[in-house]
Amino acid sequence: MALNEYTVGKAKIILVQGDITEMDTDVIVNAANSSLMGGGGVDGAIHRKGGPKILEECKRIRAIEWPEGLPTGKAVITTGGNLKAKHVIHTVGPVWHGGDKGEPELLAEAYRNSLKLAVSKGLKTISFPSISTGAYRYPIEQACKIALTTVKAFLEEEDKIDKVVFVLFTKHDLEVYKDVANEILKLIT
Ligand code: AR6
Numbered sequence: 001m002a003l004n005e006y007t008v009g010k011a012k013i014i015l016v017q018g019d020i021t022e023m024d025t026d027v028i029v030n031a032a033n034s035s036l037m038g039g040g041g042v043d044g045a046i047h048r049k050g051g052p053k054i055l056e057e058c059k060r061i062r063a064i065e066w067p068e069g070l071p072t073g074k075a076v077i078t079t080g081g082n083l084k085a086k087h088v089i090h091t092v093g094p095v096w097h098g099g100d101k102g103e104p105e106l107l108a109e110a111y112r113n114s115l116k117l118a119v120s121k122g123l124k125t126i127s128f129p130s131i132s133t134g135a136y137r138y139p140i141e142q143a144c145k146i147a148l149t150t151v152k153a154f155l156e157e158e159d160k161i162d163k164v165v166f167v168l169f170t171k172h173d174l175e176v177y178k179d180v181a182n183e184i185l186k187l188i189t
Helices: 041-050 052-064 103-120 140-157 171-184
Strands: 005-008 011-017 027-032 075-079 087-092 125-128 163-168
Touching (some): 011 140, 027 041, 041 052, 052 075, 075 103, 103 125, 103 140, 140 163, 140 171
Parallel strands (some): 011 163, 027 125, 125 163
Antiparallel strands (some): 005 011, 075 087
């Protein structure tokens, strides 16, 4: 029995507790900042384990495409370097300023643009962290609803993604995601 697996059309959404740098999906998503130069949290972990090739590509992307930094809600792709995942999609979630500064739409954009980029590169399996809910302080209950509803809506429109994994760092975060998923998704039993 698959406990934390859900279906949307032909695709699966899977919830796991763990470290996203260990995932062997085609691509993992980084909760980056606009500089694309690395940082703490999941961003730091990805650069540490993935090695210098990721930062080299981020620097090239900054120089060529986004000299003033990657805007919130946008996404770019690099190699996965030494990671199991061949690629990393870097997106920037919103900093939480109370919820009335466009945060919900920007967070949804971060998920949507990451998925669109994966599809445009022919990637079929993707892992997400819980974007914005660490250093950027987005309340997890609210961020989780946006994450799951946005991914669900995307998968209903687009059948080129086979699997989306949400990799939650703590048991509490996993429980929050499970509660919302059980409300809005179809559980595989
Ligand atoms: N695997 C999965 N999830 C993780 C991991 C990991 N290895 N490490 C942390 N998390 P955060 P943000 C969880 O702060 O809020 C960085 O400095 C963490 O527990 O990584 O979008 C960037 O450079 C939390 O639930 O990202 C930016 O400056 C979630 O990942 C800023 O933080 C997101 O926490 C972005 O802040």
